[in-house]
Amino acid sequence: MPLPFLTADRAFEAADDVALPFDDRDRWRRPYRPGPWRVGAAALLLLLASYVLFAAVIIALAGTPGAAAVVFGIALAVIAASLRLLRMGVWVSAQGLRQVGFFTTRTLPWAQVVAVRTVQQPVRWLGLPRTLQGQALTLVRGARSGGEPTPLMTTHDADFLGRPDAFDRAADTVEAWAAEAGH
Structure with a gap:
């Protein structure tokens, strides 16, 4: 059974000259593959x-x-948690980001996105409180939302x-989606 949320579209890697090589822009897609830390934790x-079952x-x-x-029921909860762990990340489509x-999913239409940019800043290591110097792809929303940059993903x-x-x-792919949407 194919699990579409595990694979990113390989068209991006195949076509380096085209920023957004997708036929169906209305479909939500993650523009990258899940990393080995996420896949290992889910595994x-x-x-x-399996032991609990x-x-x-x-x-x-x-x-x-x-x-x-x-x-x-506990086994089903662990399976659901591992699938949710694999689904985490940044997804893009023509509707927004x-x-x-x-535990949460936030969807923002492209009309509310002011900017998406990569910045050098202290970032959290694997989501833990410890911070390191790294890069982050940040999202700047409209003034109505406070205008504070929100990190979408980090190195x-x-x-x-x-x-x-x-x-x-x-980061380049998400920025290209934002640029195509007019931001």
């Missing part, structure tokens, strides 16, 4: 879920269906840690 969660089967065979249902977090998050070229390609 570990899925491995944990096996425990649910053993509990069900032991004759306590209520406890088996609880453990099965979407930032998918673990030290789970998708780009140790992959500066991938960050540059992804």
Whole structure:
């Protein structure tokens, strides 16, 4: 079964001369592949879920269906968490820009985007409180939203840690989407 949220469109890598080589611009897409840290964490969660599912089967065979249902529910929650972890990131389409977090998703129409730019600033390492000097792709919204730059992705998050070229390609692609939308 193909999982479209795991792969970025490979057309960007194939066509270097075209900034936005997509046929269907109305479809939400992530302009980069998930990084090895994110995929590794999701794989570990899925491995944990397989053990929990096996425990649910053993509990069900032991004759306590209520406890088996609880453990099965825990396994489903772990699977849902790993899939949500893989879905996190920045998504773009003709409608706007979407930032998918673990618990929240924010969608911003291109009309409300003032600027998308790459800046050198202190960034959080893998989302932890520790900060390092790095690059961040920031989003500047309209004056009604405060106008403060919001970091969309950084060189030290789970998708780009140790992959500066991938960050540059992804940042360029998001900036190209914003430029095409007129910002």
